[in-house]
Amino acid sequence: AAQMVKAVAAKAGKELRSHGDLWQFVNEIAGGDRELRRLWRTANSLHQNFYEGWMPPEDVKYAVEDVRQFVERLEKLL
Secondary structure: OHHHHHHHHHHOOOOOOOHHHHHHHHHHHHOOOHHHHHHHHHHHHHHHHHHHOOOOHHHHHHHHHHHHHHHHHHHOOO
């Protein structure tokens, strides 16, 4: 998901160098789109879970589906 955000940012002529930059750029492209924001938060939770392993397997499955939706939506911006 982060790589897709960076690709969209690069197309817009922006370079994202930190996690804060990623969040700020998603904030810009999402505007009032609460669903896109939710999908981004889910991607971040899934990333954190990779290291910490606290998410139940069924939630991982749902989160992966959400990340897929997030990436598909951002692909349309390329």
